[in-house]
Amino acid sequence: MAGSTSRVRLVDVATAAGTSPSTASRALHGGAGVTDELAARVRQAARELGYSVNRQARSLRRGHDTAIGVVVEDFTIPYFGTIVAQVEQAAHERGFGVVITCAGSGRSEEEAVEPLLSRNVAGLVVATGTAGAPEGFLADLASSMPVVQVDAPLGSPFSDAVGIDxxxxxxxxxxxxxxxxxxxxxxxxxxxxxxxxxxxxxxxxxxxxxxxxxxxxxxxxxxxxxxxxxxxxxxxxxxxxxxxxxxxxxxxxxxxxxxxxxxxxxxxxxxxxxxxxxxxxxxxxxxxxxxTVLEQDVETIGARAAQLLFARIEGWDGPPSHEQVPLRMIERGSGELAPAGRTLTAF
Amino acid sequence: MAGSTSRVRLVDVATAAGTSPSTASRALHGGAGVTDELAARVRQAARELGYSVNRQARSLRRGHDTAIGVVVEDFTIPYFGTIVAQVEQAAHERGFGVVITCAGSGRSEEEAVEPLLSRNVAGLVVATGTAGAPEGFLADLASSMPVVQVDAPLGSPFSDAVGIDxxxxxxxxxxxxxxxxxxxxxxxxxxxxxxxxxxxxxxxxxxxxxxxxxxxxxxxxxxxxxxxxxxxxxxxxxxxxxxxxxxxxxxxxxxxxxxxxxxxxxxxxxxxxxxxxxxxxxxxxxxxxxxTVLEQDVETIGARAAQLLFARIEGWDGPPSHEQVPLRMIERGSGELAPAGRTLTAF
DNA sequence: CTGAAAGCGCTTACAG
DNA sequence: CTGAAAGCGCTTACAG
The missing domain is CATH 3.40.50.2300 (Response regulator)
Structure with a gap:
């Protein structure tokens, strides 16, 4: 159990394992070039002390965070909830955090995105439904980091997009x-x-x-x-x-x-x-x-958006892809009513 | 407009304004002790260069982030969507970011919360519906940072809680x-x-x-x-x-x-x-x-949770408060049906 | 294979 | 009022 007063640092782990922070860091993350025996000692010390890396420090040093940002128009709408859930799942699997922001209700895109950019997120999923002007703020952003648009009206020449036709x-x-x-x-x-x-x-x-x-x-x-x-x-x-x-x-x-x-x-x-x-x-x-509804496969849309984003983050460099996920008609009755006063025979 | 290649740093602003990073920092955030004239010059330089603070660096230095964490059971459920929306709104108003994580589907609480703790969030809103054992992991957490529980079964002696009776x-x-x-x-x-x-x-x-x-x-x-x-x-x-x-x-x-x-x-x-x-x-x-439903006022629950959390973050030190938000019965018909084969007269 | 050193960008005592 | 210096915790060339 970790003491609950103050987080344990890499140097604490190193000391406990009788080595230096450099080596401890390599043993825990770097991988190559550490004796098996020493690496094991470090890992055990980390476990015993309840160590987990300080991501702010790591990010500062590395220049980018193991976190992605998600910009959503309205969290109370199930569509966006599903997108968030899918993206969070994908991020979690890769050890990434998810920082969110809301772009609705009169906030400018700049204002909405600032909390994400100032945290050096590695990429962005943008689901605002309204954005997508190729000359807008997002295009600017997309030139400096991976951006995947969800539910966007137009395929931007600068970013990937997933949605429907x-x-x-x-x-x-x-x-x-x-x-x-x-x-x-x-x-x-x-x-x-x-x-x-x-x-x-x-x-x-x-x-x-x-x-x-x-x-x-x-x-x-x-x-x-x-x-x-x-x-x-x-x-x-x-x-x-x-x-x-x-x-x-x-x-x-x-x-x-x-x-x-x-x-x-x-x-x-x-x-x-x-x-x-x-x-x-x-x-x-x-x-x-x-x-009767024409249903969007929102889970697939969210999952694909996350896949594309992480592919970019991991260095994939293909041309922007604009994916359209198939729709499904669910006939339940309300759309099949014939006009009042008129009886159909042929259907 | 900011150049889209690389973020501008405080030292860039300071140089542009003809002063030192220390003074630039104070002019932008510290407040006290800078000439009006110099402060204005710094602020203008910041504006012109499109500066926004690197929060990772700030957090590393200050020891805590201007971000809060939100742990939610399932983002696709409207209840939790509303909580997230309210908390995000409150955070945004205070210049805080929101990092989210999902506690559902077999993830342990530790695993779910690690991405938040490793980012040094200033506090946590926990809405999992199942937690709240006074001896659990959350109690441990609540002793080292503000935690507000939403929709928790029991009032923990260690954290604030907002929900219903x-x-x-x-x-x-x-x-x-x-x-x-x-x-x-x-x-x-x-x-x-x-x-x-x-x-x-x-x-x-x-x-x-x-x-x-x-x-x-x-x-x-x-x-x-x-x-x-x-x-x-x-x-x-x-x-x-x-x-x-x-x-x-x-x-x-x-x-x-x-x-x-x-x-x-x-x-x-x-x-x-x-x-x-x-x-x-x-x-x-x-x-x-x-x-017919007994409606929870979810917006109020979310808003109060955020208020309590930020009060704690800003140093408020009262005893844990356990708030219960009133319910509202909405009679629409389905609950007012009398049992079949029996006619009621008295109601 | 290992460790001392530098540096990510910021803030904040400290000295002037 | 202003600035030089130290340090938050980490990673990574660099030297040994």
Missing amino acids: NVAAGRRLTEHVLAHGHERVLFVGSGPAASTVELRREGYEQAMRAAGFAPLSTHLGFLPVETADRAVVALQQYLGDGTTPGITAILSGVARVTMGLVSALARLDRRDVAFAAIDDLVGADAFNPPL | NVAAGRRLTEHVLAHGHERVLFVGSGPAASTVELRREGYEQAMRAAGFAPLSTHLGFLPVETADRAVVALQQYLGDGTTPGITAILSGVARVTMGLVSALARLDRRDVAFAAIDDLVGADAFNPPL
Whole structure:
């Protein structure tokens, strides 16, 4: 057991083993060039004293830390939680620490990243959903350290990226409800700044136009708390007043928005409106009706991001790779409703 | 703009401002004892060069880092995501970094915490739900640095703690369904190791016994993926086979379990069984029937934990405080169902 | 194979 | 008010 007063240093271990700090360091980490016998003595002393290296000192000396940074837009969103979990796991396996920071709620990217850079992290996973301008702050960063972007709208020429094909996702979701006879379909995004969601909207518009229907979209904004209230107001506007024909299907571009829409539809008691969403939600099979979703494989996205990052950290020097992880449609019912007043026969 | 090749050091700033590192350091952080004019020159040089302090060096010199550690059981669970978000926010406001680690999935506490200790974090927020043995590893830690426990079963004599009154929560949830005429009520926990959930079960048993009914409880385990399948199996066993009278109400002790139960009840199409849970769930108002919950104010729990931790870090030396944040019952319908075949008049 | 020495970038008594 | 010097704990050329 380590004494709980003050951490034991390498010199303590060396002294206990009857050698010098230099040799002790080599015995514990350096590997080469130490007698087996002496190395064993050092390792035992380290064990007995409960030694663990002071990483600040090591990092200062080596010029980079065995830690990576993770920049996330919002920790309360399950998507990001899963990314963090995967990255932390990969880091832990390699003996790396993980320092996190939040880029949301009005903080600038510089401000968000400073706590990471000032700790000399060896690389960065950036999952903000909004970043990715090739001329931005991240590009600057990516030229001096490995950066992997997650859920980024565009592949940057300076960094690796892992995500989904957003345009195709929007198209596929749209085609799903079109196939069930819908023509007046509303797409709901979170806001113009969420560029991945905007790409999904683009896919939606492509699919609508290809089918000969007019696209119609709106935004709910970013704050989950307010989302349900806004959704009620927004939906009432589009659902029709009995005289004008309203929309018959709703598509949600992202989980946060789905949460709001699901509550709003429940409050309005409109279970007749078809509804499908990008991103799965916990309990979606218990919704009324059960929610059809186009699911992202978030675990794979997080795991691949970590793999790419550590490959770079370990020196891999290939061209930036932009990976797209396949999506999976989970049909649970809500997206398969036919438009009210119309019976489908062919499907 | 900072050059992107190599970080600028304090000595660079000092040189640019025509002074020494000592004075530059004092001008930027130390505060006292530098001419206004010189201080201004240093600050401008720092700004122009894009200087930001190397925290590893600072920490090494000062003996402790301006960073805190957060130990979490599982980042994908919204409860912990909210704790992390709150703590990160508080840390950021104080110029502290946040390094995280996961204590779940078979890692020992020592192993989980090592990456934090080896970085000399100034304090720890520990949210593992299972820890809290007064003689454990954490107690050892708490004697050498500030530790705040979140969601801990017992108040440790060595550290602050923030959470809820778990026994009272179990009692209150139980009394809710008892008030609607239920007598055969099943409590579902996650596993014997989750001691906060076990305390909730204790409250449930107290309430059942006080009402003269026999308590009946089971566990679903920890893995969210398997939970729904296990829940189906478990529920079939308790719901009765038509000849024997089954349970008429189910209580869930924690969010992960609720997710499984909600899916299982949907699959079994048993909307007649009353159901109430501790912890709110996203979309709970869209469930069928809408889910009644006893909600934890997780944001307040996280915020208070951070406040306590930083108070300790800044030197506050009061006795360990064990705070319990009030709960809120959200009645949405699922817990208010009367037992099938029995009509209530009095409520 | 081993150890004395230098140095990573910072802060802080200490002397002026 | 200012600066030269020491030292936080480690690693790594360098010399032996």
